[in-house]
Amino acid sequence: MDPVLNPYVPGAGRRPAALVGRDDAINSWSVALQRAERGITDQPIVLYGLRGVGKTVLLTQLRHDAEQRGWLAVQVEAGSSSSLREMIGEGLYGPLSDITRPSAGKRLLKALKTAVSFKASYDATGTWNFGIDLTGEPGGGADSGRLETDLKKIIKDVSQAAADEGGGLAVLIDEAQDLTKDELVTLAVASQAAAQDNWPVLFALAGLPNLPQILAEAKSYSERFKYVHVERLAPAEAREALVRPAQEVSVTWEQDALEYVIDQSGSYPYFIQQFGQEAWNAASDATITLGDAQLGVARGHQQLDNGFFRTRWDRTTKAEKDYLRAMCPEGDTGIGSGEVANRLGKPIGKLGPRRSSLLHKGLIYAPDHGVVAFTVPGMSGFISRQSE
Ligand SMILES: Nc1ncnc2c1ncn2[C@@H]1O[C@H](COP(=O)(O)OP(=O)(O)O)[C@@H](O)[C@H]1O
Ligand SMILES: [Mg+2]
Incomplete structure (x- = not known):
């Protein structure tokens, strides 16, 4: 049949023609947006699950829903070489310029000035010019160098400016398991501060199945996050x-x-x-x-x-491939790392670096203490089809 009309779209982050089975998350985000517009800020939402289940697509849908309601939204992907500071700063520039106009109100001017200082905190050579003279305006000061201080400042000022436009600020972070521990802690602290003072900002994080555990280890009040397991349909x-x-x-x-x-x-x-x-x-x-x-x-x-x-598979070394092979077939659901060591005939301690490198590359995760599993469904079938 005519491939031009083919409605199916395999590929990372590609929006399906029918986005099905995610109504609960979409509805609870919609409720959170409306509550924030009325001055009540809810806890961050955390989408977690295997690769290919639809986390990125869902996160993008949440961003569109926020934008549809007139919110200012920034969606970034962790795991590249950029820091959280830089990703948020660069991500905010576009949406902020979009709402900038000569008749900008006080809170928008303040947010712009704060954004300019935030930019200066990570980029000594670049400056932002929103085409408006900000001398004499309040704001700025998001360049103390301390991530928590600066992030809180920019989030507060930008979200309050966004509220004047009728919405709030939505911060969406994909592949959040790749943030550093410091960044995760800072996010938890900033979202806590936002909820306490009812800044109109909502956070949504997406990541691999170990994300809830990483968050729990990063900060004790991460239990206040709202966890959504994104599963097969x-x-x-x-x-x-x-x-x-x-x-x-x-x-x-x-x-x-x-x-x-x-x-x-x-x-x-x-x-x-x-x-x-x-x-x-x-x-x-x-x-x-x-x-x-x-x-x-x-x-x-x-x-x-x-x-x-x-x-x-091609991103792994020979030694890592041996490790992955030894995880089959139980690796799709989870296998003890002791058993993997047995199969390889090596002491478990010796395999630590291989295990952590595979964790770092996002090929495996630890569903439980001392257990490893593939992040990709069907990986063990694929491995069995590969010759030595
Ligand atoms: N709810 C859904 N219904 C149908 N197809 C979906 C759904 N969510 C995602 N997909 C499809 O699945 C694939 C992977 O989606 P993606 O969001 O990249 O997954 P993840 O971020 O979890 O790895 C894409 O081809 C996308 O079109
Ligand atoms: Mg994804």
Whole structure:
């Protein structure tokens, strides 16, 4: 069938034609936005789950929902070389310039001046010019060099300016497990201060399944965060993710084709998109049959092996690959690191560096003390298909 009309979009962060099964998180964010507009600030929301379940897509949806209500929003991804300070600073520039105008009110002028000082705190060569003379305005001072002080200041001033525009400030951070401990602590402290003083700001974090644990270790009052486990879809939701986009262009899935794709995908959103895309391309007319589905799944597996799995596998050393192999097949759910050491015939202490390097690369996580698991669903199947 015409690939131009193909509605399925496998790929990191790509918005699906039908975003299904996430109503609870979307609704509770909507409630939080409305409460903040009325002067009550709720705790941060933390989305956590395996790779490919749809955290980034959901986080982006939350940002759009905030923007739709006239909020100022900044969405950043941790894990690159930039610090939290720099990511937030650079992320705020665009939205702030968008609302800047000659008739800017007092609180916006103050926020702009604070933003200029925040920029100076990490970038000695760059300056921001919002096209407005800020001399004599209050604000500034977000350049003490102490992250907690500076972050609180910029968040307070910008959120209060955003409130004048009818909304508030939304700060969304993806891959939050890659923030440093100091950054996480600072975020926890800043969000706590925001809630206490009802600054109109909301935080949303997304990250791997160990994010709640990392937060708990970082700061004791992280229990006040609102945790949302982003999981594979329920079968009815998986069906909807496939059927609804097809229906919109008068394409139908035969029942057995649909069930086959859902079963093979394990209801993981990434796999649903990948198999859906290939099954569509295999179909010769506006009905997707079981034969098309079977061909689609086979081709989809190839695509996943060459992309989704391969990119991660290729980032590991030979010794790390041995470790990952020794985790199979139980690694999809979790296996004791002692057992991995046994299988490799090495003392557990010797494997510490390998384990932490794999943790650092985001290939494995620790679901429990002394346990390791793959961050990618289906990784053990992929590994078993690789020759030595
Ligand atoms: N709720 C959903 N319904 C259908 N497809 C989804 C959903 N969430 C995500 N996807 C699809 O899954 C894939 C992975 O999404 P992404 O947000 O990048 O996952 P993560 O950030 O958890 O790794 C994308 O192709 C996306 O279109
Ligand atoms: Mg993601």
